[in-house]
Amino acid sequence: MIGPPANTRIWIAAGVTDMRSGFNSLAAKVQMVLEKDPYGGHVFIFRGRRGDLLKALYWSDGGLCLFAKRLEKGRFAWPRADAGVVALTTAQLSLLLEGFDWRQPVEAVRPRSAL
Incomplete structure (x- = not known):
C-alpha cells in the first residue's frame, strides 16, 4: 500500500x-x-454499521478523493467510542486496511541467534 505523505494525519471517525x-x-x-x-x-x-466496509476521504491536489474497502470475511476493528475521532499512525492504518486489529498488534517473536 502506498501511504499518505509524512505530514498527513489519519483520523478515524468513531x-x-x-x-x-x-x-x-x-x-x-x-x-x-x-x-x-x-x-x-x-x-x-x-x-458502516455492519463493519465490513470502510470509506476514506482525502484531499489531494485540489480535489477530494473517496476510497472504499470491503472485507470479504470479518469486520474492521473500530474504537468503542460512539463519537469523536481517533488518530492513527500509518502503520496502524496499514493493519486496519488489511483487516487486522490495529489496537492490539501482536509483536512477532524473533528466534534467538546462536552464538
Missing part, C-alpha cells in the same frame, strides 16, 4: 457512518461532527 454518504456529506461530517478541516490534506476514515 461510531457508525451511513455508507450511502458521498463526498459532500462525509466532508460535512468532518467539519461539523469531527470539527476538522476536510480540505487540509488529512485522511478521514469512516465505517
Whole structure:
C-alpha cells in the first residue's frame, strides 16, 4: 500500500457512518461532527454499521478523493467510542486496511541467534 505523505494525519471517525454518504456529506461530517478541516490534506476514515466496509476521504491536489474497502470475511476493528475521532499512525492504518486489529498488534517473536 502506498501511504499518505509524512505530514498527513489519519483520523478515524468513531461510531457508525451511513455508507450511502458521498463526498459532500462525509466532508460535512468532518467539519461539523469531527470539527476538522476536510480540505487540509488529512485522511478521514469512516465505517458502516455492519463493519465490513470502510470509506476514506482525502484531499489531494485540489480535489477530494473517496476510497472504499470491503472485507470479504470479518469486520474492521473500530474504537468503542460512539463519537469523536481517533488518530492513527500509518502503520496502524496499514493493519486496519488489511483487516487486522490495529489496537492490539501482536509483536512477532524473533528466534534467538546462536552464538
